[in-house]
Amino acid sequence: MSLALRMSDENAFDPSTVRSVTLLVNPAAGGFRMKTIQALAEALRGRGLSVEIRMSTAPGHLAELAATVETDVIAVAGGDGSVNEVVGALMARPAPVPTLAVVPQGTANVLAHEIALPSDPQRLAAVIATGRRRDLHIGLANGRPFFLMASAGFDAEIVHAVETGPRPRFKKLAFVHNALTRALGHGGPDLTIEADGRRHTARIAVVAKAKHYGGPFVLAREASAVAPGLVLVALKSDRPWALMRAAAALATGRLGPSANVIVEPVRRVRITSETPVATQIDGEAMATTPLDVVAAERTLPVLVP
Ligand SMILES: Nc1ncnc2c1ncn2[C@@H]1O[C@H](COP(=O)(O)OP(=O)(O)OP(=O)(O)O)[C@@H](O)[C@H]1O
Secondary structure, three states: OOHHHHHHOOOOOOHHHOOEEEEEEOOOOOOOOHHHHHHHHHHHHHOOOEEEEEEOOOOOHHHHHHHHOOOOEEEEEEOHHHHHHHHHHHHOOOOOOOEEEEEEOOOOOHHHHHOOOOOOHHHHHHHHHHOEEEEEEEEEEOOEEEOOEEEEOHHHHHHHHHHHOOOOOOHHHHHHHHHHHHHHHOOOOOEEEEEOOEEEEEOEEEEEOOOEEOOOEEOOOOOOOOOOOEEEEEEOOOOHHHHHHHHHHHHOOOOOOOOOEEEEEEOEEEEEOOOOOEEEEOOEEEEEOOEEEEEEEEEEEEEEO
8 A cells, every 4th residue: 555545544553653652541430540540651651652641630630641741642531521521621722633432440431332442451552552543533511522422311310310310339330329210200391303404303312423421322223423413313202111111222232213312314403392391411410401512523543442
């Protein structure tokens, strides 16, 4: 393959260009294990890379570090919330930016499922040192970058409840508990969705950038974090029975268009409601509706196996 052809292929990646790795670590993330971080750092040094470990000390600190760090690769050790902080900071930097890598350590780690990342330190080191570079496609929700999804309604309410309540010891259980109590509580206004000029009324609206949702579950088969495009997945009813059916379909990988479920590719979505409804991006609480979602023009380089 000629050099010119190699350089014009945006996925072509010369591993020898990775000389330095900065590990940005969130010690407050769900599955935080310093041993894994140290083993990964050792494995990377064993491959001849220079490694720096920076620990975050508070929410927002990862973004601060990512805004200025000069390195070939930023490897974020944490969950999707940590990656979201770093993605936000990288999107605000002029190109070229350091290549993003993920060290899966959070509660759900949806991005790690999406790009099929290993958790074993040796295999992760191989991904960082010699993996393929792909384009992480980014969505913007009210201008804020996300890579998994932006949503309004039931799931965003649960995120708000878990994040604003006392810090739960077991975050996954807190999600399940809030989901069950809220499913029975059914309230709040309808959502009006304008999707590329089409109008829908629904109770839950998710604009998916990625295929996966809530862990290994497939929400939108047509979507991909490493390809362009957004997919609207909306539920017209959030009555307990409708929610249970949708949850069962999600759990078994069979969620698709039905009498209650809207699934459609979209370029631009506006979600409004008569009174404010909770919203979230990438599992992190945002303010309330209205929510405007579009795809960003820019992508970020990310390392995949
Ligand atoms: N040192 C810190 N102390 C407290 N919170 C932090 C710190 N560093 C980052 N954070 C915040 O921790 C939050 C949760 O992190 P993250 O989402 O990565 O983990 P998680 O909630 O366990 O995993 P997941 O999102 O995959 O469910 C993020 O919003 C991030 O801003």
